Amino acid sequence: MARKTGSSGEETARQLRAAALKLFSRDGYAAVSMRQIAREIGVQAGALYLYTADKQTLLFDLLNRHMEELLQAWDDAPKPDTNDPARRLECFVRFHIRFHLPRAEEVFISYMELRNLEPDNFARIEKQRRRYEGLLQSILADGKASGDFKVADVKVATFAIIAMLTGMNTWYRDGGRLSVDMVEEIYLDMVLAAVGVER
Amino acid sequence: MARKTGSSGEETARQLRAAALKLFSRDGYAAVSMRQIAREIGVQAGALYLYTADKQTLLFDLLNRHMEELLQAWDDAPKPDTNDPARRLECFVRFHIRFHLPRAEEVFISYMELRNLEPDNFARIEKQRRRYEGLLQSILADGKASGDFKVADVKVATFAIIAMLTGMNTWYRDGGRLSVDMVEEIYLDMVLAAVGVER
């Protein structure tokens, strides 16, 4: 039976992550105090340490969760039943946009707060990030080998496309001039063109 | 006559900016203390306030200098004596890469520390940034109007190209696999292809 009064541990833990995500993304990890986070969820600073070992672990958990969700979502995503590199690239681009666009805060801290991770934590997140980049890199390498893509350098193209796509999050706002679907088509066009696919 | 002993005000001011740039870019504005900066240049914390009103002004000066140098460098850069949009875009891309690649620290803090600027300072930097983006946007708009470029949305294409190019700074290292000239050609190819220019 769930308790009726007070707040359960699981719920408070969830609130803690939500508050940390919001404040870290708005003001930056280093500029946010544990007192602020506690105030945000209506508890005292000391109570936070029931749910996280320390501030650093709180940051790492946010980034680690985000990367694991990303990789898991890709594994679960439907894949085209063809080896055509252009179709596989299209699939990746659409996936990337649809996953990242509704997660502005997570994407933002995953990039901005890397430097505030302690070395061991940093290494673990970097490994996940490289795994994700490797997905795109494989598609580009296959497309280059088959002659479907015109790509001077696969590694640079990988960085360029990821940077281009992730840049969406710096300007896209819900309810703005463009819908998610429109953004998706625009970026897809540019990515395919950039690797030399005629449309 | 220049003084022989001690350090002059101008020289210390220069050292202060250099130390702040180094530490802010490495650890982040909020995580760096005035005492650390002072230690870096071999003075006491109190002495820094002879050269800057406060920590915030120090950050603003770094970003403001960077943006003014960028806009001035563009004004001074040689321009093609043609209205061909593809040639003008090529000129912009080459300029962007050559200006930004050797300024990794300045570029990094100009993006990462925007959120740590107070509202007035933020507005001033944003205005300069929009002026720079406007340069590319004009070229793309002209190229779309003339039919030289295939661009679905000029504003999105502007953001996409800037993001793609600035992404260089996250991976490029001096003495690495690729020279500046090679990077320049690779990115130029991708940008031209992305807007539908045949090469």
Add this chain to the structure above:
DNA sequence: GTCTATACGTCGATAGAC
């Protein structure tokens, strides 16, 4: 599970000696 109280360090910035 959350509170108050607190230890102990560091912060930005200033005052005043030299």
Add this chain to the structure above:
DNA sequence: GTCTATCGACGTATAGAC
């Protein structure tokens, strides 16, 4: 121009009451 000393506030994290 730089130093030492210092103010008052705030930081993370823990101890122990309830």
